[in-house]
Amino acid sequence: MKIYHQHGHNFVWNLDSYTEDGSGNGHILSPVNIESDKIPLRLSEDIRKVSFFDPQFYLPHDAAKKLQTYTFFPKNVLNNFSTSDFIEQAYDIAQSCLVFQKELNFQYSIIPTRYFSELPENALEQLTSIFLDPFISEHSRITDAPPLLLTVIVKSIQLEDELLRSELITWITNYPELRGVYLIFDNDFYSKQIKDPEYLSNQLLFIHYLRQNGLEVHVGYTNTEGYLLSIADPTSVTVGAYENLRSFGIQRLETRESGTQQGPTPRIYSSKLFQWIPNTSLPPMRRLIPDWQGLFDESPYSEYLLNPSSSLNFNRKEIYKHYFFIFSRQAKELPADLQTRTSFVVEKIKTVLENFERISNHNVFLDSNSDGSHLTSWMNAISIYNSEIV
Amino acid sequence: MKALDEITSKCSDVQALAKGGQKSVLSAIHPQHGKVVIKFGEYRSINSIERIKREVELLKELNSMYYPKHFEFIIDDDNREFLIIEECIDGKELSESTSAFTEVTAILSLIQDLVKGLNIIWAKNVIHRDIKPANILIKSDGLPVIIDLGIARFLDKASLTHSIAARGPATPIYAAPEQLRNRKPMIGVRTDFFLLGILALELYHGFHPFDPQKVGNHANIVDNILNGIYLPPNSSNNTFNDFIEGVLKVQPYQRFRLPQELADHLGIKLIL
Numbered sequence: 001m002k003i004y005h006q007h008g009h010n011f012v013w014n015l016d017s018y019t020e021d022g023s024g025n026g027h028i029l030s031p032v033n034i035e036s037d038k039i040p041l042r043l044s045e046d047i048r049k050v051s052f053f054d055p056q057f058y059l060p061h062d063a064a065k066k067l068q069t070y071t072f073f074p075k076n077v078l079n080n081f082s083t084s085d086f087i088e089q090a091y092d093i094a095q096s097c098l099v100f101q102k103e104l105n106f107q108y109s110i111i112p113t114r115y116f117s118e119l120p121e122n123a124l125e126q127l128t129s130i131f132l133d134p135f136i137s138e139h140s141r142i143t144d145a146p147p148l149l150l151t152v153i154v155k156s157i158q159l160e161d162e163l164l165r166s167e168l169i170t171w172i173t174n175y176p177e178l179r180g181v182y183l184i185f186d187n188d189f190y191s192k193q194i195k196d197p198e199y200l201s202n203q204l205l206f207i208h209y210l211r212q213n214g215l216e217v218h219v220g221y222t223n224t225e226g227y228l229l230s231i232a233d234p235t236s237v238t239v240g241a242y243e244n245l246r247s248f249g250i251q252r253l254e255t256r257e258s259g260t261q262q263g264p265t266p267r268i269y270s271s272k273l274f275q276w277i278p279n280t281s282l283p284p285m286r287r288l289i290p291d292w293q294g295l296f297d298e299s300p301y302s303e304y305l306l307n308p309s310s311s312l313n314f315n316r317k318e319i320y321k322h323y324f325f326i327f328s329r330q331a332k333e334l335p336a337d338l339q340t341r342t343s344f345v346v347e348k349i350k351t352v353l354e355n356f357e358r359i360s361n362h363n364v365f366l367d368s369n370s371d372g373s374h375l376t377s378w379m380n381a382i383s384i385y386n387s388e389i390v
Numbered sequence: 391m392k393a394l395d396e397i398t399s400k401c402s403d404v405q406a407l408a409k410g411g412q413k414s415v416l417s418a419i420h421p422q423h424g425k426v427v428i429k430f431g432e433y434r435s436i437n438s439i440e441r442i443k444r445e446v447e448l449l450k451e452l453n454s455m456y457y458p459k460h461f462e463f464i465i466d467d468d469n470r471e472f473l474i475i476e477e478c479i480d481g482k483e484l485s486e487s488t489s490a491f492t493e494v495t496a497i498l499s500l501i502q503d504l505v506k507g508l509n510i511i512w513a514k515n516v517i518h519r520d521i522k523p524a525n526i527l528i529k530s531d532g533l534p535v536i537i538d539l540g541i542a543r544f545l546d547k548a549s550l551t552h553s554i555a556a557r558g559p560a561t562p563i564y565a566a567p568e569q570l571r572n573r574k575p576m577i578g579v580r581t582d583f584f585l586l587g588i589l590a591l592e593l594y595h596g597f598h599p600f601d602p603q604k605v606g607n608h609a610n611i612v613d614n615i616l617n618g619i620y621l622p623p624n625s626s627n628n629t630f631n632d633f634i635e636g637v638l639k640v641q642p643y644q645r646f647r648l649p650q651e652l653a654d655h656l657g658i659k660l661i662l
Binding site: 163 | 546549571574575576578579580641642643644647648
């Protein structure tokens with residue numbers, strides 16, 4: 001399983017982490033965070049070859065500032081946005097968007113999608129006529145264009161409702177022209193971790209069936225559950241700096257976007273806990289748990305992060321570079337064989353649960369966004385998933 | 391219909407073959423085309439004449455032994471009438487020829503031919519959607535000819551089916567679950583794969599494989615199709631068993647994905 005850096009605000013940390021620490025396998029570019037002419041200056045061709053560009057047509061009528069530098073962005077092409085205007089221009093938009101991706105030598109040609117706050121009855125037909133058909137058609141006319149990935153936003157209802165789920169998977173797998181999908185689960189949970197085993201097992205099944213159909217599956221905007229998803233064999237999952245890059249929300253792409261999400265408490269990722277631990281929990285851990293440092297990982301950044309005299313705030317790059325480093329290492333350790341991988345992940349979760357037990361045995365208490373309560377959901381999700389794919 | 395009179399006056403041995411709904415079918419000997427069928431009737435809506443036009447356009451493009459040749463198409467817009475002249479296939483409906491297809495090897499051979507024939511329209515992004523014994527003619531040399539593309543789905547063209555309809559165009563007991571539920575984005579080659587599965591298994595068993603009396607429940611065939619309840623084959627031929635299992639899944643994404651994948655399984659080469 002590969003790891004892609006999900007770019008956003010301060011994506012330079014991702015680039016540094018990749019080049020300096022060898023963290024991750026590639027990058028997913030975010031045009032809302034970089035002007036079009038800056039891409040070749042900020043990312044070398046070697047990096048672009050292992051990366052892809054998300055055109056971010058999610059809100060096609062709302063061009064945030066930097067998106068205005070992309071001539072093919074729908075808002076920049078269409079004067080009066082409407083679906084019928086869009087259909088008329090769709091082939092021209094597709095052509096210039098694909099040429100842009102090819103000329104910059106990206107790894108894939110990405111077919112964008114749009115975001116629906118409420119899923120209309122004819123959503124897939126709309127997406128077929130404004131994106132899928134035009135991009136597939138224009139792609140076939142461009143010599144040596146990189147292989148196609150279709151962006152798909154999966155709404156919660158499309159995971160829960162078997163008919164909608166089936167319709168979406170069938171629609172995606174109907175097109176032999178696609179190399180794969182760039183999958184984004186539209187997450188509307190309030191908690192920082194996903195704690196719904198049904199939701200998680202449906203995510204696993206969704207990925208599984210796409211893989212069974214021979215498609216590459218690149219899952220974007222993942223948090224630590226990316227590790228759990230590995231048992232369904234996605235081609236890649238992502239690491240992102242701020243929370244809004246580890247859970248998809250459309251707010252990030254609206255013009256009112258301010259760059260970062262509110263998140264004043266700095267948190268440190270631990271692979272020993274599959275969790276982000278707030279630095280406010282570090283003093284009691286230091287005081288009450290012998291060898292508390294064993295609950296955290298070593299990295300080029302850990303000494304700084306765990307040092308009580310460091311003045312941590314959530315905008316410190318060390319927090320994220322540490323996470324990229326550790327999570328990439330976790331992905332590398334995963335066994336290639338899926339059955340072995342599943343057993344491996346289950347054993348890891350059990351060990352992590354023991355670690356949380358150890359913490360509570362020492363009378364250190366973590367809030368529900370920092371404890372191990374998501375891990376029982378992970379275990380149940382694995383059980384449900386395994387029972388479904390037999 | 392004036393055109394009908396003109397054409398039949400040129401033909402000999404004109405005989406009525408069938409009459410149903412708004413359409414009638416004659417057979418005749420045409421001075422240029424030889425033995426033909428003449429289909430004629432009224433059309434009631436723009437949608438229905440559009441379907442007929444699409445079918446005719448497709449048949450005109452095809453030059454294949456698996457489909458009847460198309461000769462002439464006349465529309466009388468004033469009277470809302472149409473007339474089609476096609477090659478008359480010298481053969482019997484599959485439903486009348488089932489005795490030739492009781493052995494698994496014969497059934498597989500038929501399926502192989504049908505996949506080769508259907509692949510010609512699949513490659514044009516057309517889904518037949520109505521594969522059933524009545525729409526397959528078996529010629530004296532055993533070769534199947536596929537007829538009646540009247541409800542075919544042209545994936546590159548606008549859908550003619552109303553989204554609000556509870557059921558999509560289909561013959562209900564020879565339909566895939568996605569047709570029965572009218573889930574248009576799910577219609578694809580795998581819809582036809584499912585129909586081939588019903589056809590093959592009906593020939594194998596000698597009865598409809600989703601028949602509630604045979605599967606032992608009190609539902610009906612349509613409900614059993616929707617729920618994937620059928621009597622599986624009890625054959626020693628794994629190619630056949632795996633074919634059935636690989637096409638009769640309720641979820642299209644669990645069936646064989648592409649024509650080539652199906653062809654590989656059946657050990658045939660697809661030629662356009």
